[in-house]
Amino acid sequence: MKNLIEVKNIKKNYGKKEAVKGISFNVEEDEILGLLGPNGSGKTTTIGMLLGLLKPTSGQIYINNLKLEENRIEILEMINFISPYIELPKKLTVKQNLYVYSKLYKVQNIKERIEYLSEKLRIGELLNSITGELSSGQKNRVSLAKALVNEPKVLLLDEPTASLDPEVGDFVRTFLEEYKKEKKISILLASHNMNEVTRLCKSVLMMKNGEIIDKGKPEDLITKHGRANLEEVFLKLSRSKSEFN
Amino acid sequence: MSLTRIYGLFLRHFYLITRSFPRILDLVYWPSIQITLWGFISNFFASHTTYYNNAVGVILTCAILYDFLFRTSIGFNMLFLEEIWSRNFTNLFIAPMRIGEILTSLVITALIRSLIGLVPAILLTSPLFGISILDLGIFLFFLFLSLYIFGITLGILVSSGLLRFGPSFENIAWSTMFLLAPFGCIYYPIETLPEIFQKIAYVLPLVYIFEEARNILINQTVNIENVYYAFMWNAFYFSLSIALFYYSFNAAKNKGTLINMGE
DSSP, rough: OOOEEEEEEEEEETTTEEEEEEEEEEEEEEEEEEEOOOTSSHHHHHHHTTTTTTOSSEEEEETEEHHHHHHHHHTTTEEEETTTTTTTTSSSSSHHHHHHHHTTTTTTSSHHHHHHHHHHTTOGGGGGSSSGGGGGHHHHHHHHHHHHHOOOEEEESSSSSTTHHHHHHHHHHHHHHHHHHHHHHHEEOOSSHHHHHHHHHHHHEEEHHHHTEEOOOHHHHHHHOOOOSSSHHHHHHOHHHHHHH | OOOHHHHHHHHHHHHHHHOOHHHHHHHHHHHHHHHHHHHHHHHHHHHOOTTTTTTHHHHHHHHHHHHHHHHHHHHHHHHHHHHTTTTHHHHHHHHSSOOHHHHHHHHHHHHHHHHHHHHHHHHHHHHHOOOOOGGGTTHHHHHHHHHHHHHHHHHHHHHHHHHHHHHGGGHHHHHHHHHHHHHTTSSOGGGGGGGHHHHHHTTTTTHHOOOOHHHHIIIOOHHHHHHHHHHHHHHHHHHHHHHHHHHHHHHHHHHHHHHHHTO
């Protein structure tokens, strides 16, 4: 399988503080890699560097074999991102937002693309609604539509189902599974929902204090650490200072 | 440069304006109030001073010119701040847009916003006060162009600060024009300023623009040097603002401001 994301020994320092301490990993096409870690472990910084919003202090990032530093625009055309911490303009209708972002990503068949995403994500009835007036679940599906408007090869997801009810959360997870399978895209998923990670991810990286402290398939990590589930593994690794630092 | 992307970002702001009546009202309301207020002041001075006896419309014309500058600068900052307030900032900067495309789109949108406010204000002056800013003739275009470039320049400088320092720089966005106004010699000749302030005023394009507006209206002559110096200083500050924006963008990428902007 081809690696769509290649991260080679990236570091990020803010002054004397080392936010990310030389981490390396790959994500293959048709793979979902989980990025786990407690708050402040360096997950958001890592995602920021992958999006080109942050400049690594050292190290290289390749997306689809293109070096990010030298091909920012070409790479941004083939990736996208969703996070509960960023929103679409609230006063615009859903359709206007999707149309604007289709233009920014130079989507060719905008009408067909919006129709496709509306059907897949069940937002057809919301197209003429004001984005700011939608419920959390509806906003989440609209944000996901925006994140898929350019048919990304690489999708970065930061807590994609945070604050969603179980039904909508399950709908989003099922959609992501099917979409990844159909389009053979790579997904990097940062989440605190361990059931979600266990269900979706082929493998996971555990981060703490800017370092990768463990990695592997969810079931292998559970066996290795002698715990009942991934949440217990997470808690063990998060709390255990002496073992890993 | 991609016209499609520029058009896309323009649409994002155009939709916002057309969807919100208070926003349209805000664009029209303040310029009209300003012009009405200054129109009465202008009439008062015309009947009480000899300086303005032969040119009743000088103050009013300068008020319109200054308001255009003010609207352009604040308008540009508003477009940038809208992205921060709506927490859309990250979405914009992860879209495959070049800095030049973002700036061009904002510059065009800011012009349209300013014109929406300016046209009703100009139309009001004639029936209310019997004055037409068109008395400035063909040079009106050059004066407006010069003011527009300087307004955009100030907008880009403030946006650079927002990029570099985050939303806390917002208050500077509102105060820039008020800080510069005394040095602009908008309603009085430069000789009115103390000598040290005159030195500062002479390195700003504003003084040349407003001196020339008064010169045309009062003396009925054209001093092409004023227009030339205004454009020269504008070219300098505009280039400086673009360079500073690129510098701030790179600094923000190092500091992490871009990823935290909406939070």
